Amino acid sequence: MTTFDARPQAAIGSRPPAWLSSILVDGRPGACDAVFPFQHRSAVEPACVATARRFVDQTLGTWGVLEAAFDMQLVVSELVTNAIRHGGGAAQLRLLSHEAELACVVTDHSRTVPVAAAPDVFSEYGRGLRLVDALCSAWGWLSAGGSRKLVWAVITS
Secondary structure, three states, rough: OEOOOOOOOHOOOHHHHHHHHHHHHHOOOOEEEEEEOOOOHHHHHHHHHHHHHHHHHHHHHHHHHHHHHHHHHHHHHHHHHHHHOOOOOOEEEEEEOOOOOEEEEEEEEOOOOOOOOOOOOOOOOOHHHHHHHOOOOOOEEEEOOOOOOEEEEEEOO
């Protein structure tokens, strides 16, 4: 069973837009839908972040929305990095497009909720989810049952 976290803010988990919800929760196929499954061994290696960025570039180029590729690459980089560092590794990256919105969904191996940190000026880490929040019109997560979660983000192109 898939559940939504009921917390109110995007930075702590909002509901996906209706079109994305129908795809993720109800299992409806998306018109523009591309999936990249991470290999088990590479899912915890930092090199998989570069692989994910290339997948974004190739997919958005095929869809004719290359102008949104840089922002989507930044968002995907942050979400995949978080999956590696805090989620037991990235399992899958999924890109979807609906009208003027692009979504990425990163599945990882943990039910741990993503939390935006409050780093001080000298911190080397902790700004990724704030960057995602700044670039996206919405983002959040879904508990996918078992020991996995989906972290999704939507960019308006």
